[in-house]
Amino acid sequence: MSQAYILVLYYSRHGATAEMAKTIALGVERETGMEARLRTVPAVSALCEATEPDIPAEGAIYCSEEDLRNCAGLILGSPTRFGNMAAPLKYFIDGTSALWLTGALIDKPAAAFTSTSSLHGGQESTLLSMLLPLLHHGMVYCGIPYSESALMRTSSGGTPYGASHHSGADNDRSISSDEQALCMALGQRVARLAGRLQGDIS
Template identity: 40%
Template structure:
């Protein structure tokens, strides 16, 4: 009897103050809840100038930096090996961070060889304020995924907590959370639940496609 091969879901993110890290961990937890799924949690490489000017000497950022050192930096081989991928980034003026953009910019060989085509993919983000660019960030993060030939997935309104009028995250384009102007807020339980739902959904669809 043949041994069933596990499906690999890659969750790759950038986080300076820990909010997208928490969403990434929730996405990974959701994916792990699906049978026969192996989850790879990866961070993107930090820019040295950010390390020197924004992290060193900032107690809050330094603490988050230290928490992430056991998480491996994402490589092209991780992207190749993954059967499905979820990308996470904080918002920078309504767009993804430069660190995540650098990862996309490094994927030229994968694009040329069609190595990401047909793989389910999703995105998630955090913003300082309620209208800080959550939807524009998620939508623009989807553009490289379409160029790579990936199958872009979001969060349907059938997921609990998606329909609300509270000051918290949750969009059909992907999970979100509000960090606060000084990063003082924590993701709401509902935000993390939606992140888990996306991870589970992408894992389930990836298993079916495999």
């Protein structure tokens, strides 16, 4: 039997969301018996002729329906686009009707993370926009509890709705120690809950 994994599925334009995904994956793998599987989605284009290569030149490979179907839990990540998730991630999620019809994701834990260039640029609304399709899939949404002390200290990213990062107008702000701690905590929490829901981990 293959090892249970948490799917960390994200879209990243300038790299900040990808860095968050890697940090969340480290948190996932703190939990015994859980693997983190990093996956991304291709960009979308208004040009009908435009296509993306089957394998990205760098970073995580593209997510397949099987990656999603067989995960023990899901953590979605996207930069903020006018207070909403980015179009490439939305486009991918819009194509998951077959999983919805079969109930493949019901009762699996899920969470979300985001990066914004401005401090009040829609972090929480973006996280909530990612929550909606997860609820439609019957997933169990988990945020970050206030028992995580970094949630009370942070002066940039970090919300009870999920992990977040303030990347700055030029995307040159690195992930702060508090943001990093919250990313790790979110990954570990989803992995822990997934194990408990599967009955494999106490």
